[in-house]
Amino acid sequence: MTMGEYEIINEGQRQRPNDAIIAQIRDRYPTEPEIDRVLTTKMKRRQAGKCFEAATLNQLVEGTSNLISDRLGRPVKISNAKWLSGGASKIQMKFELDWTEPDGEERTDVLVLRMEPAASVTESSRTREFEVINAVNGIIPAPRAFWVDPDGSFLPYPAMVYAFASGSAKPSYDAGKVSGLGQNYGPKLRAQLAPQFVGLLAKLHTIDVACIDGMKHFDRPTVGSNQSIIRQVNSMRRIWEEDRIEEEPIMEIIYRWLIANAPPLDHVSIVHGDYRSGNFLFDEEQGKITAWLDWEGATLGDRHQDLTYAIMPSFAHLAEDEATLLGSGMMAENDLYAAYEKASGLTVDPVRIAYFNIYNRYLIAILTLAASARASRSRGTHQDVLVNYVVGLGYPALADLRDYYLGVVT
Numbered sequence: 001m002t003m004g005e006y007e008i009i010n011e012g013q014r015q016r017p018n019d020a021i022i023a024q025i026r027d028r029y030p031t032e033p034e035i036d037r038v039l040t041t042k043m044k045r046r047q048a049g050k051c052f053e054a055a056t057l058n059q060l061v062e063g064t065s066n067l068i069s070d071r072l073g074r075p076v077k078i079s080n081a082k083w084l085s086g087g088a089s090k091i092q093m094k095f096e097l098d099w100t101e102p103d104g105e106e107r108t109d110v111l112v113l114r115m116e117p118a119a120s121v122t123e124s125s126r127t128r129e130f131e132v133i134n135a136v137n138g139i140i141p142a143p144r145a146f147w148v149d150p151d152g153s154f155l156p157y158p159a160m161v162y163a164f165a166s167g168s169a170k171p172s173y174d175a176g177k178v179s180g181l182g183q184n185y186g187p188k189l190r191a192q193l194a195p196q197f198v199g200l201l202a203k204l205h206t207i208d209v210a211c212i213d214g215m216k217h218f219d220r221p222t223v224g225s226n227q228s229i230i231r232q233v234n235s236m237r238r239i240w241e242e243d244r245i246e247e248e249p250i251m252e253i254i255y256r257w258l259i260a261n262a263p264p265l266d267h268v269s270i271v272h273g274d275y276r277s278g279n280f281l282f283d284e285e286q287g288k289i290t291a292w293l294d295w296e297g298a299t300l301g302d303r304h305q306d307l308t309y310a311i312m313p314s315f316a317h318l319a320e321d322e323a324t325l326l327g328s329g330m331m332a333e334n335d336l337y338a339a340y341e342k343a344s345g346l347t348v349d350p351v352r353i354a355y356f357n358i359y360n361r362y363l364i365a366i367l368t369l370a371a372s373a374r375a376s377r378s379r380g381t382h383q384d385v386l387v388n389y390v391v392g393l394g395y396p397a398l399a400d401l402r403d404y405y406l407g408v409v410t
Contacts, residue, residue: 029238115159165291167281192287202344273297368394
């Protein structure tokens, strides 16, 4: 059966695609070359029937040691390795490294190995994450990235090594929640963190992208073009095509609307892509943000993408008046936009806000009902319980997407 020039893909073909199916999807939904490489690799793993194989701590220590030794050209010593909890999408190991810098400086660092599983909630490029972290390091509090294994040459799956960052992802008095989902920081901590939350976003978006030469695996969009967001929409639609378990016709309707209404850039920003509560660490006693994490979804594009993601309902909760919805547990939507305009000197455009509110809801629906569901079904993840919990969030996310979309277009 075909739809236009393309064959309609069935469940069996998604679970075990052949080369023709993979090529068809790539052709139909063109995206950035590095994203295309990552998604194609995912489908090739699925084609080969590869499931997640749990690596032991010793295997990761050996692979990490080999990676670093290869990059430095000399042996290194790893000690005190332990699993690092947190996050639904990546495998992480904390360790200490005794090593010598190329300039001869001897040092000991506490580092983190961050590795992709066989199938992920967010299939992403360790190379891009490595590049963007080093691009913003020193401007935004982000841990330094040291080494990357882009193809899993030394480790079971693609991985990178970065500095361990101190701090907490959630307050001690609200530690029982899944990090970032409806996180309540309370009035005192909120008052300390909220200005930093907005101020760092403004600082990120006003970095002069033209002066950064290290982000070689990112397409460089230009002002006046809408190709950046079109490629992102295509990437999401491709994930939906590759991973979905169920048919949801509204997803195709919204995809076509997003393509037809893609706004041109008025300013090129580094976009974090997952800017919300739960993705930054803070010192609770000092009330200070110590590090921004999870840069895997970063892109060069439109600042409104981050602004609207930060106020998604999944990451919000009601203030003490039980009426005001606080985006990422920080600020009411309009207050956040006003503070951002003041801090960045950039305007917040209502038309782009409406567009990216739909785009981010579309993204969340796909990552929960398609990517997460497929990762769980294919036994490709190390976090089955948490991933299945994430899948359950997809159905209210889909309803929210439908309602918001209809509110915009009708």
